[in-house]
Amino acid sequence: MQALLDDLGPLLTGLLTTLWMAGLSAVGALVLGVVVTAMRVSPIPVLRGVAFAYVQLFLNVPLLALLVLFVFALPDAGLLMPLPVTAVVVLIIYEAAYVAEAVRSGVNTVALGQAEAARALGLTFRQTLGSVILPQALRAVVQPVGNVMIALVMNTSLFAAVGIVELTAAANKTNLVHAQPIPIFVGAGLTYMVLALLIGLSTGWLERRVAIVR
Structure with missing residues (x-):
């Protein structure tokens, strides 16, 4: 416990880094995920194909592999970004695939008749999606999207x-100094x-x- 108190400052700094990076990534993943969902249900085959390939790719590639690729390989290709920005971008791209799947499941809960009624009223696909389908879909998947955020x-x-x-790295550095893994990593885990x-x-x-209410 004394190790946690002695290095409380660095640990709190690591926690703040975790929070702001997670916050930015969450917002970006939500926005991108909704866009990918819109592409998945689009009447344009090319958009549906691109969105499907995107989701399948990032659902089946480990996040750590993507981080290593973006952080260490992209600079060799001439694409340079600050390390935190690169990490946030990777996490956004990765988690957006899971958000898209969650939101698409919400779209499937909206009765087909509502979309047909919207078209009968003269609404375009964009208007139907934005005013009829997505508002209901997002309300239906709050908890699944919350699980993605966790x-x-x-x-x-x-x-x-x-x-x-971030928090894990800060805990590891503290442990290297104090060699008290149980209180340090239990504290980080809690x-x-x-x-x-x-x-x-x-x-x-x-x-x-x-x-x-249905």
Whole structure:
């Protein structure tokens, strides 16, 4: 416990790094995921094909492999970005595939008759999607998207593997100094657990507030 108190400053800095990187990644993944979902249900075959390939690719490639590729291989190709920016971009791209699948499941809960009624009223596909389908789909998948956000927060721990000092990396550095792995990593694990609980409780509350009464 003394090790945690002695290095509380660096650990809190690592926690703040985890929080801001997770926050940016969550917003980006939500936006990109909704766009990919719109492409998946688009009447244009090319868009559907691109979105399908995107989702299948990032659902089946390990995040760590993507991080290593973007961080160490892309600079050799002449594409240079700050390390935190690169990590956030990778996490956005990766988690957006999971968001897209969750939102698409919500789209499937919307009755087909509603889309047909919207077309009968003269609404375009974009208007139907934006005004009729997506609002209902998003309200139906609050909890699944919340689960994706929990996984996103946990996945920030992989940033330590590419040199970003977030919570896991800060805990590891503290352990190298004090050699007390049990209190240090238990403390870090409990912190991740608290973050997961906060997200779960928040999405549960939001789900009840926006639930569609059928």
